[in-house]
Amino acid sequence: MDTGTLLHILSAWLFCMGLLALVLRRNTLVMLMGIELMLNGVNLSFVTFAHELAQISGQLQVFFIITIAAAESAVGLSILVNVYRNFGSIKTDRTKTLRG
Amino acid sequence: MVNPVIAILSLVIAILSLTMIFVKSPISSAISLVGLMLALGGIYALIGAHFVAALQVIIYAGAVMVLFVFSIMLLNMNEEEAGEIDYHSWKTYAGLGVSLGLTGLFAITFINWAQEKGLPVPDIYTLEKIREIGGNVVAVSGVLFSQSYVQFELISLLLLVAIAGALVLAKRKVD
Numbered sequence: 001m002d003t004g005t006l007l008h009i010l011s012a013w014l015f016c017m018g019l020l021a022l023v024l025r026r027n028t029l030v031m032l033m034g035i036e037l038m039l040n041g042v043n044l045s046f047v048t049f050a051h052e053l054a055q056i057s058g059q060l061q062v063f064f065i066i067t068i069a070a071a072e073s074a075v076g077l078s079i080l081v082n083v084y085r086n087f088g089s090i091k092t093d094r095t096k097t098l099r100g
Numbered sequence: 101m102v103n104p105v106i107a108i109l110s111l112v113i114a115i116l117s118l119t120m121i122f123v124k125s126p127i128s129s130a131i132s133l134v135g136l137m138l139a140l141g142g143i144y145a146l147i148g149a150h151f152v153a154a155l156q157v158i159i160y161a162g163a164v165m166v167l168f169v170f171s172i173m174l175l176n177m178n179e180e181e182a183g184e185i186d187y188h189s190w191k192t193y194a195g196l197g198v199s200l201g202l203t204g205l206f207a208i209t210f211i212n213w214a215q216e217k218g219l220p221v222p223d224i225y226t227l228e229k230i231r232e233i234g235g236n237v238v239a240v241s242g243v244l245f246s247q248s249y250v251q252f253e254l255i256s257l258l259l260l261v262a263i264a265g266a267l268v269l270a271k272r273k274v275d
Contacts, residue, residue: 001102003102003147005211006102006110007106007110007143008207009207009210010110010113011210012186012203012209012210013117014113015119016121016206017118017199018116019202020121020199021121024121024192024195024196025165025180025185026184027126027181029126029171029175030120030121030126030129032168033133033168036133036164037120040137041128042142044143047147047149047152048147049148051147051148051178052222053220053222054222054226054229056223056226056239058226059151059236060240060243062152063152063240063244064255065253066152066155066156066160067159071258071261072262073164073168074262075266075268077167078269078270080175081171081174081269081270082270084175088149089181090175090177090181095131
């Protein structure tokens, strides 16, 4: 097994563990961490492909993804603070105004 | 052959991702995520993506995780807020099965990507070529400010909008 194969498997693992955190946990903070984990898996995939194909554009995309992820987590966490203020909890079971 | 340091870091990342999901308190999840991101930065540095490694440590392990830890502190959650995994529900095991199956599927796809239509022709940026140019950061910035400077400017607009949005959302309403 070469390094590229190992890193491809690791990126698949990271993406699916992020998905698992998103599906299993009922705490919105940990769900946001799961989204970050999925983005990290995608980043690792980009860098590995760029490494294998002797490209530089994959690393460029990672630069953009990291910036967007930082913006996303800033907005997401301030939404979270607002949810906590309005519902007194950040568990997803409590916020069911839109469920009808 | 796999670089042994990369293999060890991969193992650490796999274990830390599991602890992030299955540990109870959010602060332990956040600490495992910090460790995971630092280890991932190490892997990036070892395969020659130095600029991405620096960004990973500064932005992800630094800024984003500080934001997470700060909001954990701000929210002051009690025991039952942790949102523990419900081990009695079949949905938990269905999610686990789907996730592990997807891992296998993605891994097989990624490993076999070259065999499908033959190897794509590699670009010029081999490690030797990058060393000749003057390092990874020089190569990345060369491409960034020649081919994709429009995206770079648009990203700055996005950051401005995100700052405004976060401020408006987190501000207390004053009558």
